[in-house]
Amino acid sequence: MARINDNYLKLQAGYLFPEISRRVTEFTTANPDAKVIRLGIGDVTKPLVPAVLKAFHEGVDDMAKGESFHGYGPEQGYAWLSQIIIDKAYKPLGVALKTSEVFISDGSKCDSSNILDIFDLSNKVAIGDPVYPVYNDTNVMVGRSGEANDKGYYEGLVYMPCTEENNFSPAFPTEKVDVIYLCSPNNPTGTVTSKEQLKAWVDYALENDAVILFDAAYEAFITEENVPHSIYEIEGAKRCAIEFRSFSKTAGFTGVRCGLTVVPEELMGATATGEKYSFNKLWNRRQGTKFNGVSYPVQKAAAAVYSDEGWAQVKEVIDYYMDNARIIREGLTAAGIKCFGGVNAPYIWLRTPEGMTSWDFFDKLLNECHVVGTPGSGFGPSGEGYFRLSAFGDKEKVTEAVEKIKQKWGK
Numbered sequence: 001m002a003r004i005n006d007n008y009l010k011l012q013a014g015y016l017f018p019e020i021s022r023r024v025t026e027f028t029t030a031n032p033d034a035k036v037i038r039l040g041i042g043d044v045t046k047p048l049v050p051a052v053l054k055a056f057h058e059g060v061d062d063m064a065k066g067e068s069f070h071g072y073g074p075e076q077g078y079a080w081l082s083q084i085i086i087d088k089a090y091k092p093l094g095v096a097l098k099t100s101e102v103f104i105s106d107g108s109k110c111d112s113s114n115i116l117d118i119f120d121l122s123n124k125v126a127i128g129d130p131v132y133p134v135y136n137d138t139n140v141m142v143g144r145s146g147e148a149n150d151k152g153y154y155e156g157l158v159y160m161p162c163t164e165e166n167n168f169s170p171a172f173p174t175e176k177v178d179v180i181y182l183c184s185p186n187n188p189t190g191t192v193t194s195k196e197q198l199k200a201w202v203d204y205a206l207e208n209d210a211v212i213l214f215d216a217a218y219e220a221f222i223t224e225e226n227v228p229h230s231i232y233e234i235e236g237a238k239r240c241a242i243e244f245r246s247f248s249k250t251a252g253f254t255g256v257r258c259g260l261t262v263v264p265e266e267l268m269g270a271t272a273t274g275e276k277y278s279f280n281k282l283w284n285r286r287q288g289t290k291f292n293g294v295s296y297p298v299q300k301a302a303a304a305v306y307s308d309e310g311w312a313q314v315k316e317v318i319d320y321y322m323d324n325a326r327i328i329r330e331g332l333t334a335a336g337i338k339c340f341g342g343v344n345a346p347y348i349w350l351r352t353p354e355g356m357t358s359w360d361f362f363d364k365l366l367n368e369c370h371v372v373g374t375p376g377s378g379f380g381p382s383g384e385g386y387f388r389l390s391a392f393g394d395k396e397k398v399t400e401a402v403e404k405i406k407q408k409w410g411k
């Protein structure tokens with residue numbers, strides 16, 4: 001009989017969002033007339049903008065003609081899309097990249113998981129708490145951890161608590177680590193890392209020969225100055241950081257699938273014998289072996305995001321979501337509920353009222369207000385007592401949800 005990967009059995013309960021879906025399904029089955037407002041999972045609700053849709057159609061039409069048909073594309077993505085991203089998304093930040101350093105993929109969730117392929121299991125990994133569950137769970141799946149303790153921390157992983165006391169900005173690990181996950185704007189807390197804070201992390205990584213895995217999936221939602229859109233705005237970051245970006249939330253590609261990972265050529269790791277070796281070469285080999293690339297029509301659509309017309313339309317949608325975030329943040333704050341985030345990110349992180357646990361608040365919010373959110377404890381032990389609401393929704397429904405919460409818990 002074939003042996004399973006026992007590491008999967010270490011994972012606690014189910015993945016967060018399927019558990020939410022199960023509870024919502026159970027509620028709606030028992031209450032078929034209830035109109036549930038979903039502000040939980042971070043899925044977009046606005047359709048693709050016209051300029052992107054037009055390019056998508058053109059890409060599909062190209063596949064119908066022999067002279068413009070595209071079969072296998074480069075596993076790393078078409079160089080023309082990488083160059084557009086460099087010119088439109090990085091050069092304005094003062095960041096110079098080569099097309100060979102930009103890898104087009106089917107999403108940052110996949111990349112932040114698959115990147116573990118190029119790191120040895122002996123590496124010590126540091127993860128924020130609360131955190132996007134994928135960082136934690138994929139390290140467990142590959143066998144980097146032991147069992148979870150009664151608090152939910154896995155043996156062998158280093159956790160960096162992100163709490164109100166440290167303004168949701170973790171302190172440096174107290175033990176030697178090799179890989180550090182950072183996410184800004186942060187999911188789930190909606191908070192950000194300032195340029196000064198990010199410089200401190202880059203300096204720390206360089207001093208300790210560590211690699212930062214920087215998730216910038218929500219950088220397009222930043223509204224304030226002094227908040228870096230890319231870790232490469234910090235001097236020295238190319239020698240210690242890999243960056244993930246996504247079209248999912250920025251341009252509504254959650255169902256289309258496109259993202260990118262930047263692996264600078266100067267970023268080096270060590271072989272078993274202590275020699276330096278390029279992570280860029282490793283990732284290039286990994287993608288060439290395990291990935292067949294993003295489809296041509298999708299890459300055409302992604303390129304249109306950065307056209308003048310496309311970006312104006314995309315920015316309008318982003319502003320719509322961020323206005324939703326403002327409505328949630330201001331409405332709940334007025335009701336006496338303490339909120340964080342929602343200024344540079346489409347997520348509001350709130351302290352649960354009346355001292356409720358995050359899952360108790362989830363159930364109460366669903367059953368009494370018919371509103372779905374995400375329990376903070378699902379993002380890690382330090383998320384207990386907190387709750388995440390997403391701004392990806394229809395403005396009328398968002399406003400309705402806020403009013404229901406204010407009526408229930410308003411002071």
